[in-house]
Amino acid sequence: MASLSKSYLDLVNDCDSLPYDEPLQAPREHWSTLYRFFLPEDSRPHGLMLPEIVKKMPWTSDFHVDHTARAVHLKPEDTTSDLSTSCTNAFSKLIQRSIDQDNFIVIHKRHSEHYPIVGYKHPVKFERYAGNLFGFVSRGAHLTVHSNTKDGMKIWVPRRSAHLFTYPNCLDTTVAGGVPAGEGPFECIVREADEEASLAEDLVRREAKACGCITYVGLTDPRGNGEQGLLSSDLIYVYDLELPEGVGCRQNDDEVKEFHLMSIEEVKQGLRAGEFKTNSALVMIDFFIRHGIIKSEEEKHYTEIMARLHRKLPLPTAAE
Numbered sequence: 001m002a003s004l005s006k007s008y009l010d011l012v013n014d015c016d017s018l019p020y021d022e023p024l025q026a027p028r029e030h031w032s033t034l035y036r037f038f039l040p041e042d043s044r045p046h047g048l049m050l051p052e053i054v055k056k057m058p059w060t061s062d063f064h065v066d067h068t069a070r071a072v073h074l075k076p077e078d079t080t081s082d083l084s085t086s087c088t089n090a091f092s093k094l095i096q097r098s099i100d101q102d103n104f105i106v107i108h109k110r111h112s113e114h115y116p117i118v119g120y121k122h123p124v125k126f127e128r129y130a131g132n133l134f135g136f137v138s139r140g141a142h143l144t145v146h147s148n149t150k151d152g153m154k155i156w157v158p159r160r161s162a163h164l165f166t167y168p169n170c171l172d173t174t175v176a177g178g179v180p181a182g183e184g185p186f187e188c189i190v191r192e193a194d195e196e197a198s199l200a201e202d203l204v205r206r207e208a209k210a211c212g213c214i215t216y217v218g219l220t221d222p223r224g225n226g227e228q229g230l231l232s233s234d235l236i237y238v239y240d241l242e243l244p245e246g247v248g249c250r251q252n253d254d255e256v257k258e259f260h261l262m263s264i265e266e267v268k269q270g271l272r273a274g275e276f277k278t279n280s281a282l283v284m285i286d287f288f289i290r291h292g293i294i295k296s297e298e299e300k301h302y303t304e305i306m307a308r309l310h311r312k313l314p315l316p317t318a319a320e
Contacts, residue, residue, distance in 0.1 A: 004274045008285055008294065009301040011271060012308045015278040016216035018231060034231070035070045037134055039120055040083055044316050046117055047072075048135035048231050056104070057133070058097045062090035087124040095127050104133060106226030108165065115139075116181040118235065119316030125181045132220055135231040137315050138178060141185040142283045143193060143208060143239040145174035145249055147261065153291070154263050155284075156197070156249040157270070158256045160277065167223050167277040169257070171270050174241075174249060175199070176280065185237035186210070196256055197249040199241075208241045214286050214309045218278070233313045238283055240290075264293060282309060 006014075021031050035054045037047030054065060054072060064073045076086035095107070102109055107129045114125040118137040131138050145156040156174045160167055177192040179185050189208060193199040213235055220230040243249075249259045262270070271281055286309055288294040296302040 005272050006274050007301070008271075008299060008305055011274075011276075011278075011281040011285060012216075012305055014221075014274075015218050015282050016308050016311055017219045017221075018217040033070075034135070035065075035072055037136075038071060038073045039087065039117065039122075039124065040074060040076070041122075042120060042320070044119075044320070045071075046120055046136060046315055048233075048314065049133070050135075050229060050231070053104075053133050053227070053230070058094070058101050058103060060090065060094050060097060063094065082122075084122045084124055087122065088126075091124070091126040091130075095130050098130070104130075104227060106130070106132060106220075106230070108226075113178075114181045115178065119318055121319035123181070128178060128180075132230040132232050133227070135233065135315075137233045137235060137313060137317060139185065140176065140178050140234060140236040140279070141188040141192070141239070142173040142236055142280070143175040143189045143204075143241055144283065144287045145197065145199070145241045145243060147243045147245075147248070149261075151263065154261045155267055155287075156243075156259055157262045157267065158196070158249070158251070158259050161255055161257045164255060166226075170223070170277045171275045171280070172256075172277050173280040173283045176283075179237075186239070189237075189239050193241075195253050196251075197259070198252040199247075199249065203244075203247070204241065207243075208239045211238045211240050211286075211290060213237045214282055215311050215313055216279070216282065216308070217311060217313065221278070223278070233315055234279060235313065235317060236279060236283065238286060240287070285309070 033051055035049040036045035037049055039046050062076050064075055076090045078086040098107055099109055112128040115128045117124045147154050158172050160170050160172050162168050175193045175196050177188055179188045190201055190204050193204045215235050218232040220228055
């Protein structure tokens with residue numbers, strides 16, 4: 001790790017890693033081979049699947065695969081329930097079959113919390129571990145916590161526990177988590193801040209500041225474990241929190257190994273060394289830009305980095 005020297009653009013490339021389909025170039029192989037995933041009563045695809053995943057998925061009769069059109073359609077057989085219920089139940093049956101057959105490493109024979117399908121007009125849920133198999137948009141929320149010290153701004157940076165399934169032992173955003181069904185991004189931050197960093201709810205509600213969001217389209221890599229090359233269209237809501245004097249972050253669950261109060265230069269060193277979880281590196285770069293640590297006058301790839309942190313996702317993020 002220490003021998004690496006990644007630029008900010010390198011770190012963006014590590015996370016926003018699906019090639020762009022540039023209008024002046026031939027269509028990229030990634031795009032032309034993908035299967036689009038459709039939901040009832042919506043002409044827009046809500047997922048993008050690799051052909052090998054489509055072939056391996058133990059489809060139930062609720063799903064219809066059209067290999068000629070490279071499309072998968074969810075058409076629930078249950079017509080007595082509303083669409084939200086029938087579609088959610090169809091996903092549950094499919095994931096249960098996958099667990100029983102142990103088809104996919106990323107599911108690792110376990111159920112997981114429910115996430116919403118972003119941008120669909122009906123509230124449909126699926127199990128988190130299966131999201132990248134379908135190429136759904138996922139929502140996350142990240143909180144960067146910092147303190148002003150006599151030596152200047154410092155950032156509270158946790159190291160992930162060694163036993164975690166994804167990115168073990170990597171440096172991370174102070175507080176971060178996926179946004180489950182039925183919960184908003186800010187409520188996710190409030191909950192995770194207590195669970196991961198021992199930060200009081202009233203402090204977070206009062207002082208945390210919403211700072212927009214970042215978007216990217218990645219491909220799963222070895223540090224994430226599971227199947228490789230799966231599409232990950234991510235929408236991350238970012239928040240900042242400056243702690244009052246005498247307050248700090250403290251490990252409160254087994255996902256965090258330890259916290260460090262790091263100087264800006266120490267964080268930069270961790271980024272250059274590739275020690276950060278890939279999307280947490282993007283959150284840190286976004287923080288650096290907003291706080292004037294990365295300046296357009298000094299970073300030659302400033303414009304590209306800004307654009308890549310806010311990539312237009314290839315799937316809907318709002319209902320029609």
